[in-house]
Amino acid sequence: MSVILRQPAEALDLRMRTVWVVQGAITTAVLGLGVIVAVVVLVVADASTAAWIVGAAGAVAVIASAVVMVWLLPIHDHRYFRYEVTELGLYVARGWLWRRWQVVPHARIETVDIRSGPLLRAFGLVAVQVATAAAGGGTGIPGLDPSVADALVEELSRRAGVEEERA
């Protein structure tokens, strides 16, 4: 397995892993609830064979979802997500099986947003979103401590400015 690009230096905040676990748990719970409702409806409708089938398939789906979304993905997504602000660009690597390495030159960054949804806020995190003129050319860092994010945004805008002056 030949490596092409080196790993970026920085890791995500460890709290982000917990956020993903909670997200996965919520998704799994919603799925489980859906299965329970379907089984109850089928039982009430006196279709016991169908209820068994749906129940069994649903149970498998819920277990699979729990294993993947609550256990595997949060751990690996966190482990493989790395970023670094280099002299000339923002470098982000992500993905466990389908790996992506993205390099956005500072000079090409158009906007840098800091966002936080309710879940992120509950864990005291924010997300940084970087947009370019290309629809697929932007990137983002999903979970950072606000102080780290502020410093990052500060550095990105400073470097973008420097780069512009030089050009």
Place this chain on the structure above:
Amino acid sequence: MSAARLEGRLHPLAVLVLARRMIGASLIPVLALLLSLGTRILVPLVLAVVLVGVPLAVAWWWRFTYRVSESRLEVRSGLINRTTRVVPLDRVRGVDLTAPFLHRLLGLVKVEIEAAAGGGDKAELSLAAVSRRDAEALRERLLSRTDAETIEEEAPTLYRATPGLLAVGGLTSGRYLLATAAVVGVLGNLADNLPGDVVARATDTVADRAPTNASGIVAAVVAAVLAVLLFAVAGSLLVDWGFVLRSEGERLTAERGLLTRRTVSIDLERIRGLDLRDTPLRRPFRLTSVHAVAGGVRRAGGRTTLVPVIRAEGVYALLRAVDPLAPDPAAPLAGHPKAARTRRFVRAVSLPALAAAIALALAAWPAAVLALLLTAGLAVIALDRYRQLGHRFDGRRLTVREGSLMRRWTELDPEEIVSFELRRTPTQRRAGLATLVLHLGEGAGERRVLDAGAEQTRALLAELDPRLLAPLVEPR
């Protein structure tokens, strides 16, 4: 040019164009409806339309004025709600002149002005009909930001299509060959709108006379094939008749069309690279088409088409005229590793092969034959897709090529790349491959170096941007 007006109303004959537009965009269904109603209703209806539509058109014409001043274009319009739109001249991104059939009969041209709005969105202004001379003057004024210096010298022609070349181009173009299906579809739609049982009777007549003997069937098939070919030729000639590409200093201007004549222009500074596209049908004839990879340009209307069809011999000179650093399209590219062939093959063939296996297991013979044929066809395409893969960086321009049924050779300036993205699936990592995606931005899309070897990708990244990317490449 002194008499050309840069302000005032649209051409008086524009009223006809406007009236037609108001009376109905789809005249044919209306006509069909009217025919089935009879004169008792028809006459008052036509009168009403004329009595309401024409005065409306006149009023609209009267209230529509435009003016080009020192630094901006102003358009005032609206019958009751008056609108004034002001576009600073340095915001004008493009001026298209289109002459649909009715316009051409009247010697008029429709002017569409594309402007970049503050947020990067596109704003558009349209002058429904002005005389051709006014339109040309307007276009010249709106586009020449350096004020009248560059004008008046005859713009050199980069390419001129001959009817013969266009005909061959139509015959070898997937789009025009498929156009027959579209035409049949439209006719079918129209037929639905015809009154009474005309269609049913026609179908019956055709069915009655359908040939049953072998020679009759062959004749029918030959006729159908000929019709398809004829449509392809006609389509190409209709759309691209008299295609001329001119270089006007800071921009390229293309003029085309038999019935509807369009003039579109594209700023050289918006061109990030050039595409050559061809199909397996065109490759034996050594024909190709040239397209601009451009940002901030509306896609519609083939405005990025620089040349609809051209012989391979002339391509290099044309590319050089647009981009002086363009590499020779005939130059060999670095191929990608054998593992890329396996990947193309597996991805193309596994699903149909599975379908074939299932069909065989179920003894569903016709389905099995179909699935096997599909598998074989896709396998051939996959192998060709691998053969076409390649890239090359000569220090100034990056060349990439991929595709089989629609092969695309692209040359672009690495300076124009907005962001770089390397992707590797589990299979690619096992096979030592990677896909490098180059995002170009502002609607120019992306180009990719598909399934290059890890070593190739490492070298390419380091060369493409030695300051940005080389420090990130893993040392050997």
